[in-house]
Amino acid sequence: MSLFLIAALPFLGAVFPALLIRAGRNASASAAGLTTFLAFVGLMLHAPAVFRGEVIQVGVDWLPALGLNANFFLDGLGFLFATMILGIGLLIILYARFYLSREDPMGQFYTYLLLFQGAMVGIVLSDNILLLLVFWELTSLSSFLLIGYWKHLPEGRQGARMALAVTGSGGLAMIGGMMILGHIAGSYDLSVILQNKDLIQASPLYLPALILILLGCFTKSAQFPFHFWLPHAMAAPTPVSAYLHSATMVKAGLFLMARLWPVLAGTPEWFYIVATTGLVTMLLGAVIALFKDDLKALLAFSTVSHLGLITMLLGFGTKIAAVTAVFHIINHATFKAALFMSAGIVDHEAHTRDIKRLGGLRHLMPVTATLAIVASLSMAGIPPFNGFLSKEMMLEETVHTLWGGSHYVVPALALVAALFSAAYSFRFIGHVFLGKTRDDYPAKPHDPGFGMWAGPALLITLVILIGLFSAKLAGPLVAVAAGAVIGGAELPYYSLKLWHGLTPALYMSAVAVIGGLILLKMHAPLMRAWNAAPRPEAKQIFDAVMRTLTKLSQIVTDGLHNGAITRYAFLMMLFIIGISYYAYSTGTVATPTRDVQAIGAIPAIAWFCLVVATLAVVAKHRQRQLSLVLIGVVGLVVSLGFNYLSAPDLALTQLSVEVVTMVLLLLALNFMPKDSPVEAPMWVRLRDGGIAVVGGLGAAALIYALMLRDFALPSISEFHLANSYKGGGGTNVVNVILVDFRGYDTFGEIIVLGIAALVIYALTEAVLGTRVRAYLLNRKPDMPQAGDAHPMMMVVATRVMMPLALMVAAYIFFRGHNLPGGGFIAGLIAAIALLMQYMASGFSWASERQRMFYHGTIGSGVLIAAATGLGSWFSGSPFLTSAFGYLHWAPLEEFEWATAALFDLGVFLAVVGAVLLALESLARFAWQPGISSEHAMDINPARDDAAEAAEGEA
Amino acid sequence: MSMTFLNIEFLVASAVGLLTAAGIYLILRRRTFPVILGLSLLTYGVNIFLFASGRLMVNAPPILNKYAEVPYTDPLPQALVLTAIVISFGMTAVVVMIALAAYLSARDDKIDMPHHPEDEGEDA
Structure with missing residues (x-):
């Protein structure tokens, strides 16, 4: 299937769920599912070629003058992401069919979801960075619709606005960065840009481009200090959260960092900006996650933390770290999507997501409990699940990383983050599913129907299988995707397996797990200390910033745009006169080349009529009917003038338009006051008169000068x-x-x-x-009638x-x-x-x-x-x-x-x-x-x- | 220039200038009706300006003569101005309608909006 079609299918299919909802919820969901499935199959048809290491390219020149071409390409990295987007999308569509209630407009939901899916697929398949930017902005817009899907909830609307504001402004920065990048490389096609590493890194514009692009990536991928929008986006329905925050939206930033890794990575700037941001985000997210009582908030901050982890790995700039990043992207998508869906099931069945009100659910909902526990253990980095593998590889990498001359900074902080990560994962298990069964749940929890747990179950199967048979199952995919990230260079030696021997990473993992258990034991006092400690509340800061910005723009807008149209017209005239004067004073005037032509007496009389009538219109404009008659005279003379000056068509047109306009104005005047009062003080009228005279003289001088010269060009x-x-x-x-x-x-x-x-x-x-x-x-009638x-x-x-x-x-x-x-x-x-x-x-x-x-x-x-x-x-x-x-x-x-x-x-x-x-x-x-x-x-x-x-x- | 001002170019240029000046002055008034009049005058001025940019000729309409070699004036500005005349009619009609609707709705034909203190409202 052509890459065009794969990228277009979700957009084309987006129409159907909204239309088919009249035929029922199943029809709507099937339409969405079928569309996604078709795109998925189309993608899989390319799998053999991708695994052979080929790069599939299609393209047409769209706006070649701007360097904007509709070029798509599919390599290992694009294939990995497209597979996740479409594959997990399919599971989400199934899950949402059972998750959404009867009151929710399901057709809309699937339409938004497909729009979003199409935008994501577009990002990962684009071979042109301008095209990529278009899809990038589309994800911001469509995720806004998805996050704010529950329009009746204020949190939903606020969360959606916050996500749009943060990711949208990041996108704005990225446009600048991409423009610079394209400018340096001389092309906006990724395949060209990716070949020009030395040129780009040597350019003095490298750092500005890097910072701007990273701003886009960091906002999208919720990196510190832009991480705060992600937890607020949790106000969305759980299928949305599961989709956006496991496999798609937030991964877009990571995708782009991976995509541009061959040309941007490897410099100290890249290392210190990206790796440090990732490390801080990883640590911060993990710590905050431990103290969240809302299941989805816990998962949200855990997502922030894992995104930080992957960002940090990409930031290291080494090939082996890039391989690890790719592997963790796969693993995180599987266990995190499953966890979100499990949390959604708990919320759906128990009618609460508050950990304090839960506990002991393993007896009431055994299936869900099994799925969630396996996923959590994977997240905590417990063997033999897939999360353990990539986490251990990550820890191994940190040991070899030098930060600011120190060997200890990165591994130590990474260890602390891993420790907290294990702790919140254990809390997710311990405080929700283990413990005593309670009798005060808001609703009687029980396992949902198969449709709802089928998706997570499939993902959990992957979590286990990848953990056990990593080299066989995930190896080829990691190899082609990582190969694409490092730009076709030879892959470093690595092995995806559970047992690497007694390495430092293994000790660190063990410390993390044990420390995590201890932290969980001490959770209650820690929580009290956390709550007592002062800490900045991101939402309040964000709201304050937004309020200030709104105020500022109000002041500017109201100052410039206060509704006084007279003033706008006045300023516009001043401006026009000003730039005309500037043009005149900086330009050159050629000598006249044409002679003036003599005129007869009758045309001169007509001109005189026009002058008198125009002056009279101005003088008598307060008497509206009279001024209409006078302006009719002006129009008539203008028609005659056209006729005299060899423009019979214009004369005829002007004459007939004149009649129609007069009738129109008379009709309108019938209902309006017949006089204009004197309002403006004398000095204002004099000022306006002055402007008018200057403008008129300018126009007259310009056309006079023009008429005395021949055309400058044929x-x-x-x-x-x-x-x-x-x-x-x-x-x-x-x-x-x-x-x-x-x-x-x-x-x-x-x-x-x-x-x-x-x-x-x-x-x-x-x-x-x-x-x-x-x-x-x-x-x-306000006048005597005839x-x-x-x-x-x-x-x-x-x-x-x-x-x-x-x-x-x-x-x-x-x-x-x-x-x-x-x-x-x-x-x-x-x-x-x-x-x-x-x-x-x-x-x-x-x-x-x-x-x-x-x-x-x-x-x-x-x-x-x-x-x-x-x-x-x-x-x-x-x-x-x-x-x-x-x-x-x-x-x-x-x-x-x-x-x-x-x-x-x-x-x-x-x-x-x-x-x-x-x-x-x-x-x-x-x-x-x-x-x-x-x-x-x-x-x-x-x-x-x-x-x-x-x-x-x- | 020994000639008097009685030449085509000067008269046309002065007419453009006068129409522009009168148009500008009336556009700066505070009621809708004079502003509409001003726009009409300015339209005349601009149309003549565009027309004159093709240079002026008398007795040389751009109607091809099959029988003799005669001079023709520039047809292009004429076509542009013809379009401009019709479009400005459409514009005038819409503006008149808006002015009338505004007057009937508010019983006031001032063109400046009364200044309201901003009502701050954020949806919560």
Whole structure:
């Protein structure tokens, strides 16, 4: 199975549990299980190749310009992790089916779980560090969903937030580190990076990259001082904890350290940062774990401790330590997943996880007790279980490690950690399963059904078998995985077996076990001392830090973003003027190359009208209706100017848009105050005036300078002029650009226009759904009414004009390809034709008589345009390539057909629909009871006929 | 320059400047309606600016003439500005609608939000 498919399967499968939950919990769980199983089988098909030492690679260039390629590869290390992720995932899916109660939304759970699983598989299979980062962030996000799965529990939400904050900020640091790493190596592909050890370690950027990447790894793998999120994540349902904290999430950091081990490890910096952090974490986690009464908290800190152990081994930087790390990763995943699931079973059956309330469970739940005891013994490092093997190898390594010139620091502290580790493992056995049976459990505990203990049982079988037959069972996997970690170098000599003879490590193990038993005996007084001792509470510190950060960002945000939009606009203008000045003062200005052109008297008069109207708008802007009339004058002159300056298409468009905009503004003004009061003090108005004058002068100077100079570089306009007829089949170059050369832009534009109209419609719906509706229904006009809302003259005139206007629209539409016109302008004219009916005869009367569904009009316009574009695929051309030809019909002149016309039809429909939907929405505000009339005019012309008829009858 | 200011370039540039200045001034007002007017004026200014960046020509529309070799003005800015005109109509319509909805809901057409003391609330 392709690696693409293995990585994609969990994501694809994530849809099904959520959908299938309607068919029942079993269907949902089966869908999740089947997906995982398929991916697992797909992975196993690669097993022979991986064990032969091959590296399987697939890849496609995704965004090569950024160095981001969708490359995957599978080597021993990736295989080991993927096996754990998918294998333990399968067991967790089974376990969760029986663990979750009827009230829990199981479909959601499996969907989140699969998303998380996919992200994890993505991390371990990525061959590109940018791709890896994407999956890395995905694990942070999907684990947030999983940890906060019990949304009703505040601890769940807080734990999820804390995990996201810590791992997310670590991820942020890691992005920086990975960028630097890729920069040094000159490639973002792992397989390239891994070949460049010397280059990377010699770089001055090595240390920053190392620190940033390690921040990502340490936060993810809960290393001191970021370990505190992991215990709080225990608020999640136990299947989540078992999955995230045994085999997956927290192992991601270890995975990455192992993955980058060949290029990052081996330097003193690596040793002191990684090994020390690991050692401290191991010790701290083990000590705290002993004093936790909550089963899951105990396991959480024990996980922290074991993660520290593995980190420390990776930090040693020796090959044999790397082998040990890999071996312990396997062992820890097996016994810790089993322990979490056992703890979950105890919680599920006894309804408590408090060790103080438990004890003596071995008689009540023998199966669970057996599984948990074996797993705990393995965790304590008791032979013949697998935990003993790797722990002993670890102790052996510490003996050979020199820290700060001392031979004793590392082994001594590791021994203390091992001692505490044994102690809390014994406590897990002694205080939960051994001892006297009690009669005050919150619920009567008994063994669960097979489905729930099947998963842990399988893992425990592995714990025992790996312990007994380590070389046979785990040997090959350890060999290929460790081989990958140390970068293909020859593996050092090691042997995975129980008896190595009387080595220092064996003595240390013995001391740890005996010391652990003694510690457990002294647990009660120790616990009292622990509780009495002052110690920093991580959650309080974290909350305080978060509060401070929130405060800070509030201060910054509120300071900058205080809701005074006027101020934003003011600052923006200042800024624009500032950077313009900077650009001007640092740039060079060429000498003018073009002459100015003389102008006639009439255009100069038009210009004068524009100046006067604009100044009048500013002066009279408080009288809103007057300013609308004045701004209409401005728009008109602008249209005339376009026409004068050889832009007939622009003139037509501007003119028709002007009409529609005016109607729109008038409609809105109907409901708004008709005057603006004087609010700003004089100095503010003067200040704004100053800014405005500077901005205006700048814009004028810039465009004046531009117009007096030729293009600095050749323009692409020549291409359009040359190819418009040959390639696009039209002589109106502007229209050909719109529907052909830049058809994709136009396509986007009609979609934007459609969305704008839909937004207006949605806003109208929303506003009319509130108490605003009552206000509008009872609203009294704030100005004297005409008394003749639908004048007869206007009704008659607009009715006559309607077919004419539509004819003009059709004419403009059809000639658009060769002469000024086109879909936009035709659409606006058609919309105005319909609009006139609304204005003359009233909204109610008109809307009853037209059957157009504007949403559909917009949609069909966009679809027609899209279909035209897709049509070009059939001839093997890219999207929106147009075709055209000429037809001869005897009575008619030669005429042209072009697919571009069909595209323009789409534009036409979208424009008509959007304009009318927007205006219709606004008009709906005006509806009041009694406003509808069955007649188009206030005076019914038929009344005379009726009167005559009545007379005739009489 | 011995010529008077009566030339196309100067008039267009001064119109751009005036529309921009008037637009900026009105955008800095405190009620929605003048701000909308200001946006419209600024739109005119920007559109003419873009249009003029193709340099100005009289009597040279970019409509190909099959029968004679004639000069054509630059069609590209025209196509861009045509799009800009339609899009700015859409934008104006949405802004007008938002202004109207805000006025009807709050019975107030100030564009600055009243300043509330921050209510601190952390979900516990």
